[in-house]
Amino acid sequence: MSRWRSIRLVARREIIERGRSRGFVLSVAFTTLLVIASMIVPSILFRDDGETMVGVVEPSPAGLVAVLEASGTAIGRTMVIVPYPDDTSADAALAAGEVPLVVRVPADLSTSGEIRFQERVDDTLVHLVTSSVIGLRMSTLLTESGIPPAELVAVQESPTVVTIVDVAERDDSTFLLANIGAVLILVGVFGFGFTVLTGVVEEKQSRVVEVVLATVRARDLLMGKVLGIGILGLVQLLVFVLAALVTASVTGEFGLPTITPGMVILLVIWFVLGYALYATALGFLGALASRMEEASNASTPVTVIAMVSYFVAIFAVTNDPAGLVAQVATYLPVSAPFVVPLRAAFDAIGPIEIVLSMAVTLAGIWVLFTIGARIYAGAVLQSASRMRIRDAWRAAGE
Amino acid sequence: MLELIDLAKRYGPVVALDGATFTAAPGRILGFLGPNGAGKTTAMRCIFGLARPDRGEVRWDGRPVDRDTRLRFGYMPEQRGLYPRMRVGEQVSYFAQQHGLTRRDADAAATRWLERLGLADRSRAKLEELSHGNQQRVQLAVALVHEPELLVLDEPFSGLDPIGTATMSEVIRERTAAGVGVVFSSHQLDLVEDLCEDVVIIARGRIVAEDTIDALRIGSGRRHLEVEVVGSGASWLDGYTSVTVLARDGDRVKLLVDASVDLDGLLVRARAAGEVIRFAYQPPRLSELFMEAVTTTTTDTPGAAA
Numbered sequence: 001m002s003r004w005r006s007i008r009l010v011a012r013r014e015i016i017e018r019g020r021s022r023g024f025v026l027s028v029a030f031t032t033l034l035v036i037a038s039m040i041v042p043s044i045l046f047r048d049d050g051e052t053m054v055g056v057v058e059p060s061p062a063g064l065v066a067v068l069e070a071s072g073t074a075i076g077r078t079m080v081i082v083p084y085p086d087d088t089s090a091d092a093a094l095a096a097g098e099v100p101l102v103v104r105v106p107a108d109l110s111t112s113g114e115i116r117f118q119e120r121v122d123d124t125l126v127h128l129v130t131s132s133v134i135g136l137r138m139s140t141l142l143t144e145s146g147i148p149p150a151e152l153v154a155v156q157e158s159p160t161v162v163t164i165v166d167v168a169e170r171d172d173s174t175f176l177l178a179n180i181g182a183v184l185i186l187v188g189v190f191g192f193g194f195t196v197l198t199g200v201v202e203e204k205q206s207r208v209v210e211v212v213l214a215t216v217r218a219r220d221l222l223m224g225k226v227l228g229i230g231i232l233g234l235v236q237l238l239v240f241v242l243a244a245l246v247t248a249s250v251t252g253e254f255g256l257p258t259i260t261p262g263m264v265i266l267l268v269i270w271f272v273l274g275y276a277l278y279a280t281a282l283g284f285l286g287a288l289a290s291r292m293e294e295a296s297n298a299s300t301p302v303t304v305i306a307m308v309s310y311f312v313a314i315f316a317v318t319n320d321p322a323g324l325v326a327q328v329a330t331y332l333p334v335s336a337p338f339v340v341p342l343r344a345a346f347d348a349i350g351p352i353e354i355v356l357s358m359a360v361t362l363a364g365i366w367v368l369f370t371i372g373a374r375i376y377a378g379a380v381l382q383s384a385s386r387m388r389i390r391d392a393w394r395a396a397g398e
Numbered sequence: 399m400l401e402l403i404d405l406a407k408r409y410g411p412v413v414a415l416d417g418a419t420f421t422a423a424p425g426r427i428l429g430f431l432g433p434n435g436a437g438k439t440t441a442m443r444c445i446f447g448l449a450r451p452d453r454g455e456v457r458w459d460g461r462p463v464d465r466d467t468r469l470r471f472g473y474m475p476e477q478r479g480l481y482p483r484m485r486v487g488e489q490v491s492y493f494a495q496q497h498g499l500t501r502r503d504a505d506a507a508a509t510r511w512l513e514r515l516g517l518a519d520r521s522r523a524k525l526e527e528l529s530h531g532n533q534q535r536v537q538l539a540v541a542l543v544h545e546p547e548l549l550v551l552d553e554p555f556s557g558l559d560p561i562g563t564a565t566m567s568e569v570i571r572e573r574t575a576a577g578v579g580v581v582f583s584s585h586q587l588d589l590v591e592d593l594c595e596d597v598v599i600i601a602r603g604r605i606v607a608e609d610t611i612d613a614l615r616i617g618s619g620r621r622h623l624e625v626e627v628v629g630s631g632a633s634w635l636d637g638y639t640s641v642t643v644l645a646r647d648g649d650r651v652k653l654l655v656d657a658s659v660d661l662d663g664l665l666v667r668a669r670a671a672g673e674v675i676r677f678a679y680q681p682p683r684l685s686e687l688f689m690e691a692v693t694t695t696t697t698d699t700p701g702a703a704a
Binding site: 006009013016021203206207209210211212213214215216381 | 497
């Protein structure tokens with residue numbers, strides 16, 4: 001029988017057994033709900049879909065609506081003008097929260113009128129409406145003085161806004177996306193990496209490993225396990241991303257970072273690489289223990305390395321995505337899965353660097369797996385309470 | 399034909415195997431006996447590559463055993479172990495597939511064996527929901543499901559109730575009749591005596607006896623003799639040194655005699671003392687052969703008793 005079939009059978013068993021366990025189904029359902037909720041709730045609470053409602057008390061001056069809409073467009077907002085027949089109904093709408101403000105300007109523009117808020121004054125809107133009213137009154141006055149309307153339009157043009165240094169886009173949404181990516185990878189490493197660890201300990205503890213290894217190579221068992229649980233992890237990640245995308249498209253855009261397909265693919269690749277590396281390490285460390293408590297002790301170094309890598313990514317790299325720390329961390333297999341997607345989100349890494357970093361990480365995984373599989377083989381059949389790596393290495397090699 | 403050739407294995411200062419050599423033939427049941435710690439489990443683990451011998455090798459039909467060969471072996475380890483939360487039917491089928499059966503054949507074989515072992519209705523239950531005895535049956539099903547050419551069972555009878563023991567014996571006999579070679583270890587020597595034709599006795603990592611039970615009996619220097627001479631107790635034996643009195647109950651005496659003892663002469667002597675109403679000559683029991691073999695290892699060379 002081919003080794004591949006043997007590995008596939010191990011992986012399949014892991015997928016079926018864990019995939020239908022209540023724990024896995026619940027955790028997928030829970031995280032999916034969490035994603036959807038975390039996207040829908042803010043969009044309901046802090047509805048910011050680029051639309052601004054403005055109440056206008058009729059009769060209003062001719063051209064006010066057009067000017068308000070135009071000034072809104074200038075700052076990237078769609079102004080939705082809601083007309084009200086009188087002050088009473090306008091105030092009622094204000095009190096009911098239907099509109100954030102009401103503009104009342106006499107139709108003949110004899111006074112500059114009022115901008116009414118319920119409680120809190122929104123400065124941006126005040127400026128916007130104020131400049132619209134002033135502009136409208138000036139235009140009317142100047143038109144009456146015989147100045148050609150075309151010239152009036154020309155002088156009302158806003159100044160162009162420029163920055164001297166053209167920094168790559170680095171707004172909050174990119175940061176948010178990059179952080180979500182790093183967290184997802186951390187969750188993948190810990191959640192599913194530790195599933196591998198517990199799986200290895202359980203097999204050793206229940207002694208079933210003796211029956212399995214009578215036919216399956218230790219190396220293939222470890223690989224099948226890492227593969228199977230990894231596929232489950234990937235399924236959870238994809239459900240997660242899909243839920244986010246669907247929710248985003250259903251609720252419409254509400255200022256969430258634009259998720260590009262390239263970003264998703266990169267995230268998935270690094271999720272897989274990060275998981276493979278850490279799950280392999282946790283897998284063979286688990287084989288050294290004979291009980292669960294020992295296993296978590298044995299895994300401490302891996303946990304620390306993963307946490308340090310995560311924090312390097314979150315602090316050092318977001319602080320200076322092209323700096324020395326970021327560049328070094330890109331070529332360390334332990335930190336690359338956290339660092340590279342972040343740098344990519346900041347547009348601070350080229351495709352060649354990404355490919356090179358993947359190659360280094362893959363090589364790291366291969367080396368770790370080769371060493372790890374031997375330690376695993378040497379340790380998993382021993383029932384000594386706590387094995388040392390050196391003894392396990394020797395046990396497998398003699 | 400399974401051959402273990404000159405297997406040696408040390409665990410640190412502990413010598414588990416010290417040049418053990420024996421063979422197991424197809425269609426025969428081999429009882430693999432030895433005191434605790436003699437090396438039985440290590441030898442069995444060497445067959446499955448679970449322990450790597452420091453020296454020597456395991457052969458099947460004249461060729462070194464590799465992974466593909468082992469797929470045709472069935473194994474029941476001493477420390478039983480299966481996946482506690484996996485369903486029984488799927489579990490048995492999984493191991494069948496790992497031995498090379500297609501999923502379909504594996505499912506069918508699993509169903510067949512669970513039925514054979516009286517577990518048909520528990521196929522969808524999780525292993526941990528089964529009683530200890532039924533878990534043992536599942537373990538046996540896992541060892542048998544792929545129709546192995548060689549069965550290696552480490553203490554298959556330990557923890558079984560009389561019904562389980564009967565089923566196990568029946569299955570072992572049935573498999574042997576189908577041409578399968580069976581090697582099993584046990585401390586229940588009465589069972590071994592009932593079941594086996596061949597025995598191998600191991601002590602301190604060396605094989606101290608290897609033969610059919612009958613041959614071992616004939617080869618043994620000891621015989622049991624039960625004699626009852628009316629009214630004379632054991633006095634008729636006075637002055638006779640080549641027998642040992644094991645027990646005495648009135649006129650009935652149990653004697654341990656050397657194989658070289660002149661039975662005719664002994665009978666004449668008994669008759670001279672009184673009416674002989676019992677003169678039963680018995681070959682030694684397996685337990686005695688066992689004790690004899692393992693206690694004399696210091697002077698024996700490996701295989702010398704065979």
